[in-house]
Amino acid sequence: MRAAILAVGSELLGTERLDTNSLLLTAQLERFGVVLCRKAVVGDELEELGGLLGELIGAAELVLVTGGLGPTADDLTRQAVATALGRRLIESAEIGADIEAKFASFGMRMPEVNRRQAEVIEGAEVLANRRGTAPGLRIDHERGTLFLFPGVPHELEAMVAGALVPWLERHAGGPPREERLLKVACVPESTAEETLAPAYEEFGTKAIGLLASAGELQVRLTARGGAAGRGGLDRLEQRVAELMGDTVFTRRPGETLEAVVGGLLGAAGYTVATAESCTGGLVAERLTRVAGSSLWFVGSAVTYADRLKVELLGIDVELLERHGAVSREVAEAMATGVRERLSSDYGLAITGIAGPGGGTEEKPVGTVHVALAGPANGSSAHRRLRLPGDRRRVRRLTSQWALDLLRRELLAAGGGARPA
């Protein structure tokens, strides 16, 4: 089966917005092995929209349309589809009553313009909109099937789950593709490829996909649906988990590195404080993105000026002068200092040169020291980094390495991997 996606809305033809709804639709098409042959965007213009709909119906059996179902005069999708298919638009008393009831539940009278949203294309199946007023429509025609979805992302999302997925299950042939995800911190893509060589050999290159972003790598495993596919995928996932070891920080798609660190701290009953120089508070900011972080995050000393490393963290002035602010010695003293001064179980410290200025031959831009002081007797860790990229990238990568250093230390202290 071949599919095409059409996004309707003049705002999507400007310089500010892109059609991102298509990514959500594409993910479902991919799951069910439906080939997406093209995507299109068109403005709120009846003739243009009608012509394009005709072309798409000719190009693909399944056409998914988003947007243009609203109540105003520039919402033209229903009308254009009716014309393109040579069908009538009929006002549905039932849908009208439903929309009126939705307004009533907010204590409002339905504006007269919303009556347009009760118009149904002859022969269409109405798709309930649990999160808004405009219902979707599914129209089977002689060359295939058309879905009309609302353009508002969270309304679309609910309708995809409630209407498109069940339809694909019945019509796209076979159960959906199975997927697994492992997220890895601070491993370059090339290193991961080498590490995974035995898995590529055993399971084939198509089953394993890598997607890299700053300091994070997603390892995506896929297999055909059904019990056999699932069984193979279980074995592949186990093999990849063995090969990647504790570089895998989560198998949950939405979970961030800072949330994993917070979970480990919370489970162990430990707290952390950070001492930051070149990251300027980024590590603290990331940790406090996690809801409930007050249970395990106490605070941070952002000691950007060197004198504050002395005044707030108790660093020896001589140590600073002898080794320079960007050094293993100062990083370790910052970690110990913040742990003591802020009375936390762990102290995590960062000092480095984010650029663009401040680099020297010996310590070029991207030189960073990360240090950790822990609760066990003398427990500590240190990493010296040479990071690539501009100021923004160096800071982002540094925060990633710092959080991962703490994560590994917590795993080691816990005596084993966190249960998945």
Added chain:
Amino acid sequence: MRAAILAVGSELLGTERLDTNSLLLTAQLERFGVVLCRKAVVGDELEELGGLLGELIGAAELVLVTGGLGPTADDLTRQAVATALGRRLIESAEIGADIEAKFASFGMRMPEVNRRQAEVIEGAEVLANRRGTAPGLRIDHERGTLFLFPGVPHELEAMVAGALVPWLERHAGGPPREERLLKVACVPESTAEETLAPAYEEFGTKAIGLLASAGELQVRLTARGGAAGRGGLDRLEQRVAELMGDTVFTRRPGETLEAVVGGLLGAAGYTVATAESCTGGLVAERLTRVAGSSLWFVGSAVTYADRLKVELLGIDVELLERHGAVSREVAEAMATGVRERLSSDYGLAITGIAGPGGGTEEKPVGTVHVALAGPANGSSAHRRLRLPGDRRRVRRLTSQWALDLLRRELLAAGGGARPA
């Protein structure tokens, strides 16, 4: 003139990437008043690409194609266009020699596959690629004009400036539209619309566009090109600047609020330190995104745990107990405390409830106090906020209000507006 944009590349039909090149092209079309009637994305598939090209040539006089000009077998744009227009592909010895010379300049031999990039569509104008090997092409045909551009963004960017803009100047009729931008902090869109009512009345609604994002509003002014348009735009810009007053923080498109604050601090020779609770270091992190921030940013005390407000900032325990951590009194004490303890000219303090937990009836989620302590005798400022949205949005908006509080104080202390 009507235009269509086509992006070629199977990677643009997956779940990870969107065609962002079209935004760059759209900006130029808008400048010259060319109407974009549709956008399309297609994979590396000859038949599909050929069919779509035919449709687009029928729909628009100007068709802009990006991608598919590379050297590999899946780069099919040249071939598909030649077929769609019924023209031959001819290998150009001159372009071949040029590509060979580019490789030679890197000390490499040209791979044989790159010879494909020397193929030219009969009758096409070759567009030089200053940043890569694949030349672009412009083909005038009986129904209009086609541009073929490389898909690599920085190659495309140079070719748009070098070839598309001059062509639009000659063919789209008249000089490009003139634009001005004013960026405003912490003013709701509806308030700005009311404030700008006299300007809408005098200059028309089409000349003024508002684009809102979290805590920031872009006011865009446009006029037809040429001396008359520019003159009108100067008057409009002055009127808008008068009406919006010191809520305008910059007229430079790429300049951030934190960079403006840094510029004001640097110009006045002042330093700042922050004391942050619910923002967890976000304000410090934003200030240190600015290169060279060590000249005016000294550090931050992220006092997430209440006891650190006492230990690091010297807040009176009784004050905390009497008013609660989220109060005007504590915010002001934090500002004074961080200014004294970190020896900065300004102390900027934030305490609030970012959610999702921690809200009460009296102080619901989104309640935030921002306070500033300054160098002049008793100089201080305070804002109590009730911010909408989730944790992420409350933190972002808070950082925006805090930075803007400091900006306005610096403007007031400087005795006037910063020269634009």
